[in-house]
């Protein structure tokens with residue numbers, strides 16, 4: 001379980017904090033969607049729970065341990081996987097190698113990695129011939145599926161996504177949300193998605209709105 005305690009943040013000299021005294025918990029096996037107007041601080045919040053940045057005040061705990069104690073690098077490498085709108089794949093590699101690279105960083109003992117990755121890609125409609133092509137030759141929807149499969153296969157229990165369907169059409173978006181649901185419900189991960197897309201937001205198990213500097217759980 002990921003727990004946010006008394007989180008308060010403001011940027012620079014701004015008088016009004018983005019949010020004040022936020023307390024929230026995120027459990028495994030659930031998809032959380034976070035919505036809120038532009039500039040309300042959604043991406044900033046993700047950067048805190050991803051260990052990419054630190055709030056002015058407050059703490060984040062993973063299964064009871066403050067992430068400060070886990071160490072930022074360890075936390076980012078082993079505990080969280082991040083899926084961005086821009087896919088964030090290594091563009092000079094194939095889809096398969098993007099996944100293999102991530103696996104060997106996080107799980108060097110994994111056996112039969114290549115077949116495992118190929119099977120996972122095939123399950124989301126990416127055949128071996130496409131998996132072995134340079135990833136830039138794949139469509140946007142395919143690249144996002146590769147990014148999600150990568151998040152699925154690394155051993156991180158928390159999956160964080162910032163506008164993961166922002167560049168995709170309706171059909172691809174539906175496939176992506178199914179994959180996130182699968183990550184939570186079949187792979188027992190905690191999935192936290194920031195989205196502007198109301199359809200994606202409604203497919204979460206828990207919907208959270210960031211309004212007037214407060215996170216409101218629907």
Ligand SMILES: Nc1ncnc2c1ncn2[C@@H]1O[C@H](COP(=O)(O)OP(=O)(O)OP(=O)(O)O)[C@@H](O)[C@H]1O
Pocket residue numbers: 011012018036037038039040041042043044045
């Ligand atoms: N590094 C920074 N320094 C100063 N202000 C920042 C910084 N990063 C973000 N901000 C400001 O903080 C506010 C929240 O930004 P953030 O990107 O978290 O919002 P958001 O809800 O994700 O917005 P959007 O939906 O448009 O992506 C914005 O007003 C933004 O300009």
